[in-house]
Amino acid sequence: MTTTDTLTQADPARSGAKPMIELVGLTKRFPGTAEAAVDGLTLTVDEGEITVLVGPSGCGKTTSMELINRLIEPTSGRILIDGKDMTHTNPDELRRHIGYVIQETGLLPHRTIAQNVGTVPKLLGWDKARIAARVDELLEMVGMDPATYRGRYPKELSGGQRQRVGVARALAADPPVMLMDEPFGAIDPITRERLQNEFLRLQQQVRKTIIFVTHDIDEALKMGDRIAVLRNQSHIAQYDTPENLLTSPADDYVSDFIGTGASLKRLNLSRVRDIEMATDAPTASVSAPVAEVRAALLASSWTSLLLLDAAGRPARWVTSRDLARADQGAVLAEVGLPVEAIVEPHATLADALDELIASNVGCTVVVDGSGAYQGIVDLETIMTVVRTVRDEYERFHLAQKLAQQPADGQAR
Amino acid sequence: MADTALATRATGASDRAVPRRGGSRLSWFGMPVLLAVILGATYLWVGSLELDTIERRTLNAEQLTRSTLEHLHMTAVSTAIVIVLAIPLGVLLSRPFARPVVPAVLGVANIGQGVPSFGLITIVILWTSLGFWPMIIGLVACSMLPILRNTMVGLEQVDRTAVKASRGMGMSPLQVLLRVELPLAFPVMIAGIRTALIINVGTATLGTFFGQGGLGFIVYNGITLNRTPVLITGVVLVSALALLVDYLAGALGRLLAPRGL
Numbered sequence: 001m002t003t004t005d006t007l008t009q010a011d012p013a014r015s016g017a018k019p020m021i022e023l024v025g026l027t028k029r030f031p032g033t034a035e036a037a038v039d040g041l042t043l044t045v046d047e048g049e050i051t052v053l054v055g056p057s058g059c060g061k062t063t064s065m066e067l068i069n070r071l072i073e074p075t076s077g078r079i080l081i082d083g084k085d086m087t088h089t090n091p092d093e094l095r096r097h098i099g100y101v102i103q104e105t106g107l108l109p110h111r112t113i114a115q116n117v118g119t120v121p122k123l124l125g126w127d128k129a130r131i132a133a134r135v136d137e138l139l140e141m142v143g144m145d146p147a148t149y150r151g152r153y154p155k156e157l158s159g160g161q162r163q164r165v166g167v168a169r170a171l172a173a174d175p176p177v178m179l180m181d182e183p184f185g186a187i188d189p190i191t192r193e194r195l196q197n198e199f200l201r202l203q204q205q206v207r208k209t210i211i212f213v214t215h216d217i218d219e220a221l222k223m224g225d226r227i228a229v230l231r232n233q234s235h236i237a238q239y240d241t242p243e244n245l246l247t248s249p250a251d252d253y254v255s256d257f258i259g260t261g262a263s264l265k266r267l268n269l270s271r272v273r274d275i276e277m278a279t280d281a282p283t284a285s286v287s288a289p290v291a292e293v294r295a296a297l298l299a300s301s302w303t304s305l306l307l308l309d310a311a312g313r314p315a316r317w318v319t320s321r322d323l324a325r326a327d328q329g330a331v332l333a334e335v336g337l338p339v340e341a342i343v344e345p346h347a348t349l350a351d352a353l354d355e356l357i358a359s360n361v362g363c364t365v366v367v368d369g370s371g372a373y374q375g376i377v378d379l380e381t382i383m384t385v386v387r388t389v390r391d392e393y394e395r396f397h398l399a400q401k402l403a404q405q406p407a408d409g410q411a412r
Numbered sequence: 413m414a415d416t417a418l419a420t421r422a423t424g425a426s427d428r429a430v431p432r433r434g435g436s437r438l439s440w441f442g443m444p445v446l447l448a449v450i451l452g453a454t455y456l457w458v459g460s461l462e463l464d465t466i467e468r469r470t471l472n473a474e475q476l477t478r479s480t481l482e483h484l485h486m487t488a489v490s491t492a493i494v495i496v497l498a499i500p501l502g503v504l505l506s507r508p509f510a511r512p513v514v515p516a517v518l519g520v521a522n523i524g525q526g527v528p529s530f531g532l533i534t535i536v537i538l539w540t541s542l543g544f545w546p547m548i549i550g551l552v553a554c555s556m557l558p559i560l561r562n563t564m565v566g567l568e569q570v571d572r573t574a575v576k577a578s579r580g581m582g583m584s585p586l587q588v589l590l591r592v593e594l595p596l597a598f599p600v601m602i603a604g605i606r607t608a609l610i611i612n613v614g615t616a617t618l619g620t621f622f623g624q625g626g627l628g629f630i631v632y633n634g635i636t637l638n639r640t641p642v643l644i645t646g647v648v649l650v651s652a653l654a655l656l657v658d659y660l661a662g663a664l665g666r667l668l669a670p671r672g673l
């Protein structure tokens with residue numbers, strides 16, 4: 001208990017930010033159970049941040065979430081949202097202002113996608129035209145064509161699409177606070193990855209205060225501005241930034257939970273936009289004359305050249321041998337290799353590395369939101385980041401140890 | 413005990429196909445065509461016979477129409493009442509606070525189902541008097557269980573996550589009931605209503621023994637007067653009516669069923 005308190009309070013990084021969700025000693029004891037499902041959960045989430053609750057199955061994550069929007073009434077403790085005590089307000093009213101993505105998506109099967117997404121606006125009494133416009137906007141936002149999907153029923157969607165609709169539905173009334181309970185749970189890793197990335201991009205626009213539940217530490221590291229590692233009964237083992245969690249786990253429980261490969265996991269924390277990518281790669285338009293393309297390739301130190309389409313999107317990798325084939329009449333747009341490894345700037349280095357390893361050319365192309373070429377990440381870039389990060393952390397730890405030693409000595 | 417175990421199974425939910433929109437043309441038009449053929453054939457057959465005066469006293473348009481209308485009247489009134497009683501009761505019993513009384517209520521409803529209808533109506537009439545309403549009470553008692561049980565089972569099988577998500581979005585319990593639970597329970601509930609309707613059409617045949625007429629009158633006349641054409645006409649009319657009513661209820665269920673299920 002005491003560690004929890006000191007961890008949440010004595011945290012210099014959070015000073016200045018405005019607390020949006022404050023949980024104070026939140027406790028739930030289900031009738032007829034020996035121990036509380038959630039015991040004295042105290043946690044502060046700052047405005048515009050994603051806090052991830054991560055812990056093993058049954059540790060009380062869902063219960064904690066449902067306590068916050070009062071689907072479960074707390075046995076004791078308080079919930080403050082934006083400084084206001086919500087513990088005794090009308091729960092239905094409260095919930096209309098907290099977006100909730102439930103663990104199993106929970107779309108209403110007898111309602112169309114548009115009706116599902118428009119549920120809360122309708123409860124809030126918006127007029128039809130406003131709801132319709134908002135629904136289309138949200139479907140667009142989560143990457144689903146409104147014209148195609150608005151009239152469908154949930155059973156006519158794939159699992160990943162349903163999860164998107166679940167997220168869109170939670171965003172519908174533009175609530176300042178969102179609770180997301182394993183929103184990308186039961187889907188395949190590739191789709192999951194994509195949804196995570198899309199969601200992070202979305203969050204950059206909407207800047208919601210979010211509590212995000214997962215039992216997957218990698219997802220936690222990727223999504224969280226702050227992570228609360230939970231033990232049984234929602235006891236907080238450590239509440240910290242992803243970096244600190246990886247570099248200085250509070251105890252064995254936390255380091256066990258993080259598991260092996262902490263340094264590899266750190267790649268999850270750096271994003272492509274934060275590093276220096278290579279921008280000197282030769283590029284040319286697919287419609288350019290072959291001679292011009294060859295000149296560009298020869299002028300560079302690279303062995304391949306990236307062809308871009310009319311919109312500036314990466315089209316193909318070509319080598320001088322491919323260009324020779326183009327000389328003999330092959331169409332430029334069909335020689336060389338297709339560009340397979342593509343990431344956006346908010347992707348993590350782990351994503352970029354993953355793409356890189358799987359790609360045919362050994363480097364990953366970075367594109368902006370519209371798919372236009374930005375730069376290149378190759379193994380060299382990634383290794384540089386890993387090395388500097390490691391050096392920095394080592395220096396930081398050394399400094400900490402040195403600083404602690406005299407203090408320990410005095411205490412004895 | 414066996415009865416209580418049975419009570420947890422939805423009538424017709426499994427064996428009677430849950431209504432679906434669309435379906436083949438056969439499923440929409442097969443039954444009306446079949447009924448038209450059977451009724452037409454009976455009409456032609458009876459018309460080809462030399463009827464004696466006794467037969468003619470029953471087999472005339474006026475008598476047949478009156479019996480059919482009496483029969484429909486009993487069926488419609490009893491079914492309407494049983495729907496109005498059993499659905500709200502089923503909803504109430506499916507709320508968490510009612511859990512302790514559920515076995516008792518289902519036990520009572522089981523009596524209606526278990527005791528032979530003839531005996532049940534006799535008991536009601538002995539209690540009260542001979543008449544239209546006592547007959548209706550008897551019919552209601554006989555057909556209560558399917559609707560009650562299917563309402564409860566229908567609500568119980570509603571996806572909990574849909575309910576929880578709806579609560580989580582700020583719907584009040586009443587809104588959740590009206591907008592989520594009842595629509596999702598509808599297919600199972602309509603199956604119960606169909607079963608009740610069939611029970612009522614069949615049991616209303618007994619109306620003649622209690623002075624309420626109905627198609628039972630024709631059948632009973634056919635037996636006591638030993639006139640086969642009368643008997644067969646009565647039986648054909650009762651069966652056709654039962655099938656027609658079931659068909660109409662099924663069609664209505666298909667049309668009203670929420671889409672997307």
Ligand SMILES: Nc1ncnc2c1ncn2[C@@H]1O[C@H](COP(=O)(O)OP(=O)(O)OP(=O)(O)O)[C@@H](O)[C@H]1O
Pocket residue numbers: 030033037056057058059060061062063064103215
């Ligand atoms: N309604 C309830 N009545 C009694 N106990 C409950 C109830 N709901 C949850 N619990 C118990 O509370 C504990 C925490 O459950 P909870 O659903 O919050 O776990 P979780 O961390 O979300 O797990 P998971 O990762 O599997 O979703 C569990 O031990 C569970 O059995």
Ligand SMILES: [Mg+2]
Pocket residue numbers: 061062063103181
């Ligand atoms: Mg859970």
